[in-house]
Amino acid sequence: MKSFKKNVQGLRSLTVAVMCLMLCLTSMGQQKKAKELFRQKKFSAVIEHYTRDFKQGLEPADVRILTKSMLRIGLVPDALELAQRSYLDRPAEPEIILALCEALIYEGDYAAAYYLLDEIVDPSYKTDELYLLAQQAAVLKEWQNRESEYDVSPLNGFNTPKNEFSLYIHNGKRIFCSSQSKDDVAQELYDRGKKEYTSLWEADGDTSDHRPFSGGRFKGKFNIGPFAFSKDKFYFTFSEELSPGNNLLQILSTDASDPSLSTAEVVPLFDGEYNMAHPTFSPDGNRIIFSSDLPGGYGGMDLYYSVKTISGWSSPINLGEVVNTAGNEVFPRLIDGQLYFSSNGHPGYGGLDIFVVTDDMHREDLRNLYAPINSPFDDFGYLRTGESSGYFSSNRPGSAGGDDIFMYQKKKVKPDMRLISGILEIEGIPRKNVKMVLTDKEGNILEQAYTDMYGVFYFNRDPEGGEFNIKAVEDDESVKKAAVFLTDSKGNKSQKLVADAEGNFTFELLALDDYYIDYIDVEDNTLFAFTMKGQLFRSSPGDMDENIEINLITERGIIKKDTRSTDFGYFQFNDVVPEDRYWFFADAGGQPLKMAILDENDMIVKILDQDENGRYYYDRPFDEGQMISLYNEDMELVTIAADQAINIPNIFYDLNSYQLKDSAKVELEKLIDILKNNEDLKIELSSHTDSRGGARYNEELSSKRAREAWAFIVGHGIDPKRIVAIGRGEDEPVNSCIDGVNCTEQEHAINRRTEFRILSN
Structure with missing residues (x-):
């Protein structure tokens, strides 16, 4: 996945030999050596092993190890070809199905990967691994239709064939980690410099004019980085090989004004030989967050924090299950009250994905940064430089090679609506309960509102500018003496409108930063309507x-x-x-x-x-004994009847189809927001068909519809264990359209629906 001496063409020639081996030999394979090489993340060595040392052919488990190794070093087309040819030869083998599924995910064909997993019928493969892969495929299947928020591009004038990663801007200088030599062994997820002797470099801008950081006082046969500045100290990760294959990561600190490895000391966070790496600090420097494999964690590398006290740093405290998983959580960085980090344990695209959560660790605030920032490869080392731009590191193909630094810029998005406010006065006195009508310049009515006791009225309007009219509708002749004032966000009068002969107050909606306009969210119908x-x-x-x-x-x-x-x-x-x-x-x-x-x-x-x-x-x-209170999609506390089946509007399907329509996705997004707003909420999601077709066929079709809705919800980060998806076939129509009854297409369509019921809260 990272730098290696063998060039891509050489590795591809190895894959051709592997294909021949797979097709010619069928005896039982021995995977012990291959598995060990893979465990050590020596992915190119796995490929060499299957062509040079391995003489007994490829069994399904061998195909999977080899496919995964190819994927990790970016040989996606070769991995996909290997998996596809193996699948055509042995389509019922679970290991080969899993290998093809993973290759399809890297290729970006998430829907094919998602449906392919249905072909595994062996109950011994219904494991957590399959469960997580199905969740990933479901997640990505839904994410692939997301409209990208960012434009991403590699720093082509900055990146080199070496590794560049974890950029940090300090006093106007770009400081980053870079390797000086190459090796055909991929690096550890949490030690980007394994065997490559990573050091620290600096540059004055986004150019290839690099020079050793601090005069080269961090270079040697060891690995340095990532790092962080905090007040008068410079903290960095140091890794030296204790014995072949045994590296220990430590956090060291030195004087930030004259940083040097020779004056650095180990930061005393914990006694014992455990890996501690990737420091980041709160603004006051009194709290450190870092990655470690301390005992008692949730998985591989977890994120921990320690607090500076009079006697030194406190014992590390695990950041908890909101952030940490059974995988690895690494490369943390605190920026403006938000914690950015990389993880291969949360649902994502594959490899390390970048996530963000508020510093107070609220689960509902945890989110994946999505593509194009994240990819099936490793994405890490996030740095935000403004509200809409920044940098991150990735080993994805398409740049100079190895780990490279990429820039992102957020696309500009127009606000949905703006709030126009004003005051109606008659002879200087506010008038209440007068209907105010907003029209365009052609006289088309756009919105109506009543003034309150202070003469105040409000209109929602789209962000486009133009000429508009406001008219006061009142039988009282005194309204002809009315004055209308537009107000700013604080209710202060900012513009007086003059009426024409017909009583229309004309004004022009100016640029988006006009001083009397507020931006608001447009309220939509809730699922609990x-x-x-x-x-x-x-x-x-x-x-x-x-x-x-x-x-x-x-x-x-x-x-x-x-x-x-x-x-x-x-x-x-x-x-x-x-x-x-x-x-x-x-x-x-x-x-x-x-x-x-x-x-x-x-x-x-x-x-x-x-x-x-x-x-x-x-x-x-409300009768509390018969009601359930929860937050709706707008974070408003609502109360509904217990055990109430709630129809999700617009979840309709074409005849004999289980594909979700765009209108259905809009409604399901509301349910997703409800689940995110109520962390303990569990629901039953049931799908229904009309009565046409056989009962067994309809039951299978409704199950597919339920699973399609389930996949969409899970694809937006909801724990699949919180949703029970059930297909109820044609057994529960909402009208009289049962077998033998003639109904219109519209009447049948009403029965093709999806409902949810609250199981627990």
Whole structure:
């Protein structure tokens, strides 16, 4: 995977010999030596072994070891060819299926890898390894459609055929790790310089004009780096071979003003011969985070921290399961309250991926940096230099060779919506409950809102500029004397609008940094939406016969939904977000009306009165024994009925298909947010078919639909153990479309759905 003396052409000639060996010999293979070489990460030596020393042919386990070795050193096409030819010869062998799956992942064909794993039927292979590989394939299958946030490019004027990695910018200089010689042995995940004698180098810019750091006082037959500056000290990882194949990593420190290996001392973090590497520090220098294989951890190398006390550094404390896994967590770097690190234990693209989590280790904040920053190869050594740019290291193909340094820049993304706020005054006095209408220059109505008791109104608008009109709709003649002011984010008047002869207040929406505009998120319907019923009346329910407009509004008076009352004053709002309090406004021309909230049987739940703004509000009552409280996708606390089957809207499928549509993915992303907002939440995810087709076929089809939804959710970082995916076939239609009943295509489509039910919270 890293630098090696054999060139790529030479290694590819070895793979041709391996192909011949695989096709010509069939006797039982002995993998002991190959496995040991692979364990030592001597991947090119594994390839040589199978062509020079190995004389007994390739068994399925040999194919897998060889395929993985090729992948680790970047011979992806050769590895894929080997795995594919082996699969064509022996398609039922689990080891060969696993080898082909891993090669497909490196190739980027995640969907093929995901579905290929279904072909393993041997129960002895239903292990954690298969489970993790299936999770990775599911994750990547969903991630491949993500729109890239960054542009990534290698520093071609900086990288050399040597290894360059872990860039650090200090006092304007680029300081980095680089090897001076090459070796055909790949390096350890946590010792990038194994056998290559990595040292520290510096440059004045992103150029190839490199020079030894600190006058070359860190060079020798040992490995130096990564490193960190903290106040007046320079800390670095030091690795020297104690015996053949036995290296010990230590953290040393020296004076930052005159750094030198000769004056460095070991940082006393723990007694005993354990690897300690990759230091990073809090801004005040009183906390160090590092990587170590101390006993009692979660896996290989874990991240730990120690705190500086009067008597020295405290005993190391493991950062815990949010960060650490059964794999390796390495190359940490604290930047502005966030911890960046690399891991091959969290779901990712393969090899080491770069992750970020807030310094307080909240699980919901842990995230993969995604492609193109991450790849199937090792990605590490992250450095953020601004809000939208930085550097990282990778051994991916396409640069100068070995470990190289890459630059990333975030693509510019326009905000979804902006908030326009204003004040309506009549003869200098704010006027409440006046409908304000926002139109474009052609007069098309874009949005409506009511002013509050202070005359304040709000509109949501898209980020594009243009000319707009605001009009106050009021029968009162005094509205002709109205004045409209646009306000800034603090509610201060910033611009007075002048009305034309028709009472339109015209203004131009300027650039995105215009001073009176705020940016807000656009609220979407939650998965927990429900129908709310009500009734207007004067003295007693049923005494109304007018058709009155009723608005469901926010506390600020923005109209969220509108409807009209029918006979006897009844009205209904669909797709209402579960909230503790609801606000209503009835445009009754000043009549003093009362409002009743009704249950599903049209029985009165509560009678509401008007507040000082002429608005009604309703606080929902709850029976705690029959309800579950949790956070919805917008981190709002909602309460729903226990054991309630919640239909996920728009999760529809074409006939005989289990592929998710784009509209379905939008809805599932809401469920993903709910799961992330409620760490202990476990759900049952059930998929259904219509009645057409045989019962057994429909059961299998619904199982595939459930698994497709499961894969999408798991692909966004949700623990698969929190989701039970079930295919229920045609047994639970929501309408009368069962076998023997003639139904329209639209009626059948309603039964092709996905629901979820909360199992525990």
